[in-house]
Amino acid sequence: MAIEFSKKLTAHETAIPGVVVYDLPVHGDNRGWFKENWQREKMMALGLPDFRPVQNNVSFNEKAGTTRGIHAEPWDKFVSVATGRIFGAWVDLREGPTFGAVFTTELDPSQAIFIPRGVGNAFQTLEDNTAYTYLVNDHWSADAQSQYTFLNLADESAAVRWPIPLERAELSDKDRAHPRLADVVPMPPRKILVVGADGQLGKALRAEYDGEASVEFVGRGEFDITRQEAFAAYNWKNYSAIINAAAYTAVDAAETREGRAAAWANNVTAVSFLARTAVEHDLTLVHISSDYVFDGARHAHDESEGFSPLGVYGQTKAAGDAVVSVVPKHYIVRTSWVIGDGNNFVRTMGSLAVRGIKPSVVNDQIGRLSFTVDIAAGIRHLLESGADYGTYNLSNDGDAQSWADIAGDVYELVGEPRAAVTGVSTEEYFKGKDVAPRPPHSILDLTKIKESGFVPRPAREALEEYLGQRVMAE
Template sequence: MGGAAQLRVEGSPIQGLEVVSLPVHRDERGWFKENWQREKMVAAGLPDFRPVQNNVSFNGPRGTTRGLHAEPWDKYISVLSGEIFGVWVDLRPGHGFGSLFTAKMGEGEAVFVPRGVANAFQTLASNTVYSYLVTEHWTEAARLEYSYVNLADPDLDIPWPISLDEAIVSQADKEHPPLAQAKPVQPKKIAVLGGNGQLGRAFAQLAKSDERIALYTRAQTDLQSPGFAASLDLANCSHVVNAAAMTSVDRAQTPAGSAEAWQVNAVAVRQLAARCGELGVPLVHVSTDYVFDGAQREVDELHPIAPLGVYGQSKAAGEQAVLAHTGNYVVRTSWVIGQGNNFVSTMRRLADQGIAPRVVDDQVGRLTFASELARGIMHLLDTGSAPGIYHLQGGGEPASWYQVAREVFALCGHDPDAVQPVSTREYALDRPHLAPRPVNSTLDTAKLQATGFAPKPLSDLLDQFLGQNRVTS
């Protein structure tokens, strides 16, 4: 690796480890370089790295060798004087575990080292000065999360320019374990608020096979508590998913319900977004079709919001608070079906009890199963999709609540003609606190699908849900 004429970021065989070529301006006085310049480097392809600590290592003799250490944070390393032979080994769980990358570095190079990748170097010149910026403050507690690999591991067969027998190596580094015994560095957590809700329970299912997901119930994180955001410990979190909300649409029209809706869906969300912003943790906020007035048959992410009732208004305010901070996501959805009280479970219970319900036939949209909603959110995070607003809704043709009810009755082995159609106006005659609802709740999901997300067939999901969630009186 030689000096670079312009700033350039290139990948490596280790996922997320980026090699940076730095412009170095030289004259008879010496040289100058911008060792770290966030705006330019992010534009060139580095992650939006936000260091909080800068460490510098002076290495007197040639052949000084340090590592291999994997810390629970991201690092940006560079040489301020001299030259090194750098070594990196991936210690993150998965198919890349044990991957090796090496490179010589001078003043014109830097490397971004993602969390969980072990780092080592050997000085190739005397009086080498080595710098590294990190994204977490060092603490004694953090040392417990370190992982190590032996510099002389024969399985790695690192081509050290200077034999380790002749190099200067600390006794501690000599005693590190071989790769076969190295502790994998677990990824940061994805904190999911609202763990007892329909979406939270869907995330709980994913958590059985994904150790990153950490659920927080209302007992642990209550959005009605004034200081809840300040008490959140997000030091080891890569993202926060806000699946908590006040969703009682009709009660939100009452004085007490309105106060709760504004506190949970707007005020608390603003506090949460501010807290995440302070710590540089992206927030994924789940929103709703109720931010629209339903005048259009189908709406995309750019359609103007125009909520009809208090619930939609409070959710719209929450959206704006989240989007005020860069790097956040708003995921709008509708007609959520999961474990807990929902329309499909109610229709199933009424069908089994022989009750013929009256169901509105002039509100049209699509069901969204909580399992799909959780899967879609994880897809956005795992693919590194750009932050912003996304619509996530079940597939298939839009249908009215009446049509959905008929299908549930039929799938449960009951006569779908038992379901009676009724207009929203008629349904509301004896319900004074019934909230206004969008007539159309169909969301355009093309933006999400362009990221590679393929929704599962709605008919299969409905049939599976009814088979797994028999509701009794």
């Protein structure tokens, strides 16, 4: 069969998600032929993921009818034929709804195919002296081979129609002994690791991903991200993303000598370790930012605004954001006035209300609440929707309010009069106290997150639900 020269580089989707066949331009004359077997820039423009190959392997097969597979490896592969012609069969052996899906085609040197991790690969040579090449994004080792998933070439469910019947083909004894589909344990997806999983946001993420084995949660006691040596305990090849829900958030204590050191250790140094890990292992890093990276001079803040932090906490969060921004696959999720399962402003106001206490509350800091349940849902949306990497503001929606306005809402919702709350200025409230400066405006523009397909709930709706789920009296 003659090679078709001068094809246009073209991608063809298949019945198996992520498996894509490529027509390759092959240029030939009386001397032979030449092709660009792998061209990162052009292929990425066609949608091929930048899977960062690290090893190239070649399988030479002397006789037509040589049949190899079906092997699903724990890495991605870009497969092509160097010389000769093959019949290829690919079976989805990943955990999920397409488990068992089959795709077959013939390949010659003018074609290639991308095979994601967990999809079984097999081929049968149709010509003598055929060379089959694999470009892979992990290094082969005996340990890695223990993570393979295998399927028998003669499986009745897959029902691959081999051009040369298997009884006449050249097979290895190992390939003959592989299990049928009913006995195959699907290859699980790479995991998401949530660090800081015992804080308010971490608890919300636990609830968001409840029961999902592909998400792993660790607290400070299990994984201290401020210690670089702690990262060596993880096989990062088994992960796809890290969600960093850990942070030093004691705004006022950060202004002290001890607090300043702790804030920088947790919000910057630890983040640099996470960022380095994400870059080295091609992971997506989700990092939580804060309205404190701004001085609050603008009425509302969008994602393009430059940093202008007022205090140490804000400075460390801005520095952490800058570190994360250089990770190729990152989401910086900027929040304000976070409310979740733990000690927070809403819970405090609810407790005061049911005890009949009439508080003075700041009325010249303006913003919106960010409930952790909605932050967690937004993070999941970004990871699963394929949203462009970058920074996203994520608070609840609705009218901007002062802390005093929110306190009044809490009092009303627990059956106490709004008039019990007295509004005071920030200066008056903190008079005589050694505290960090606060941004007067913390309103986050939500246009970008909405355009990505996630529409946050109104803060009032989230507040009503939050108070309805908790007994505020202590």
